[in-house]
Amino acid sequence: MDRRRLTAIGVVVAAVGAAAAVTLPSFAGDGGAPSTAPTSQAVAGVDPEVVEAMRRDLGLNQSQVAARLKTERWATGVVDQLRTELGAAYGGSWLSADGSQLNVAVADQAQARRVQAAGAVPKVVERGVGQLDALKTRMDRTAAAARQVSGWYVDVASNTVVVLAQPGAEEAGWRFVARAGVPRQAVRMATEEQPRLFADLRGGEAFLNGPGRCSVGFAVVGGFVTAGHCGQVGDPVRNFDGSSLGAFRASSFPGDDWAFVQISGNNTVLPEVTDFRGGVARVAGSQEVPAGASICRSGSTTGVRCGTVQARNATVRYPEGLVGGLVRTNVCAEPGDSGGSWISGNQAQGVTSGGSGDCRVGGTTFYQPVNEILQRNNLTLITTQNFRALGGRR
Numbered sequence: 001m002d003r004r005r006l007t008a009i010g011v012v013v014a015a016v017g018a019a020a021a022v023t024l025p026s027f028a029g030d031g032g033a034p035s036t037a038p039t040s041q042a043v044a045g046v047d048p049e050v051v052e053a054m055r056r057d058l059g060l061n062q063s064q065v066a067a068r069l070k071t072e073r074w075a076t077g078v079v080d081q082l083r084t085e086l087g088a089a090y091g092g093s094w095l096s097a098d099g100s101q102l103n104v105a106v107a108d109q110a111q112a113r114r115v116q117a118a119g120a121v122p123k124v125v126e127r128g129v130g131q132l133d134a135l136k137t138r139m140d141r142t143a144a145a146a147r148q149v150s151g152w153y154v155d156v157a158s159n160t161v162v163v164l165a166q167p168g169a170e171e172a173g174w175r176f177v178a179r180a181g182v183p184r185q186a187v188r189m190a191t192e193e194q195p196r197l198f199a200d201l202r203g204g205e206a207f208l209n210g211p212g213r214c215s216v217g218f219a220v221v222g223g224f225v226t227a228g229h230c231g232q233v234g235d236p237v238r239n240f241d242g243s244s245l246g247a248f249r250a251s252s253f254p255g256d257d258w259a260f261v262q263i264s265g266n267n268t269v270l271p272e273v274t275d276f277r278g279g280v281a282r283v284a285g286s287q288e289v290p291a292g293a294s295i296c297r298s299g300s301t302t303g304v305r306c307g308t309v310q311a312r313n314a315t316v317r318y319p320e321g322l323v324g325g326l327v328r329t330n331v332c333a334e335p336g337d338s339g340g341s342w343i344s345g346n347q348a349q350g351v352t353s354g355g356s357g358d359c360r361v362g363g364t365t366f367y368q369p370v371n372e373i374l375q376r377n378n379l380t381l382i383t384t385q386n387f388r389a390l391g392g393r394r
Helices: 003-020 048-058 062-089 109-117 129-141 170-180 370-377
Strands: 090-095 102-106 121-124 149-155 160-165 187-191 206-209 212-215 218-220 223-226 236-238 244-252 258-263 272-274 280-282 294-299 303-318 321-329 341-344 347-358 362-369
Touching: 048 062, 048 280, 048 294, 048 303, 062 090, 062 102, 062 109, 062 294, 090 129, 102 109, 109 121, 129 149, 129 160, 129 170, 129 303, 149 170, 160 170, 170 187, 223 370, 258 370, 294 347, 303 347, 303 362, 321 347, 347 370, 362 370
Parallel strands: 102 121, 160 187
Antiparallel strands: 090 102, 149 160, 149 303, 206 212, 206 236, 218 223, 223 258, 236 244, 244 258, 272 280, 294 303, 294 341, 303 321, 321 362, 341 347, 347 362
């Protein structure tokens, strides 16, 4: 990233963030007065702030939120089961637009009954998800030829790899596909503006790296995870009052967009996502949701915003370089939101990377899956269940 730009923005943002400590926006709103709507009734295992944000951004009522979350929990277990049972014939899964139906692609007609028996709707396709991932990997290896391509991702619903050419550069996109050796019939070409990083950012509680500001993603034993573009290994991390929080001990960007910050002294990080008003969304685990599932993001610029997962395994071309393995969503975000927490129900999903658009006209935002961060760095996620067992270690 442009460190000069980071410095210029960071000084201003840090000052704003300090002032905002007095009056912070609502988890369920845009930063205005507290909502006068009736308090959400409890939805099992999910904090009312998340429920309220889903009602607002997904246009759902209380019972629809509860039904959707129940279906998504069920679908997550079914997907895990079928992925194992179908093997190479598994073509991916996605929920319908209203979240009521689980679709499972299968590259073998004979296996469709197995999908039906599990309660899902089979969609017979030409390619298994493993084949799609292999085609996308070819594109990743030919990335240098994709100068006018914003990114590419596996779309299991269309059984293709979607290539996102910049407006007017579709032919360049097809040349990239040809150079990667990927069959045209396995590709869907679309256009999209080049994403940018949401730099100098904060998702949950803020921290400072030099004059720049970023966000705490999720608590792990020893510290917290966040976005890799927020800092490099060895960079010190401070609080708004200038006190030391710790330092970056692992960071990867571009290629990936993850980092681990080891905290020091008496600092603590709780297994919670802030609602910016003293309330929290508690983290119970990190089970990944399928495409089509609802998801919410927390950020200091636009508060909490919700939407749905569009695709997994997306590669994005930022000005700073390519980042692969991201998750694509239709959730809006703006500068000041990056690096923060993504949660579905009470399950941690990832940390904000970047995107395009804004929360006035809508946009696309990508997040780095939290489970990859944990696995790559041998980290343990702090949850409400294991917090005491770990002795409060952060």
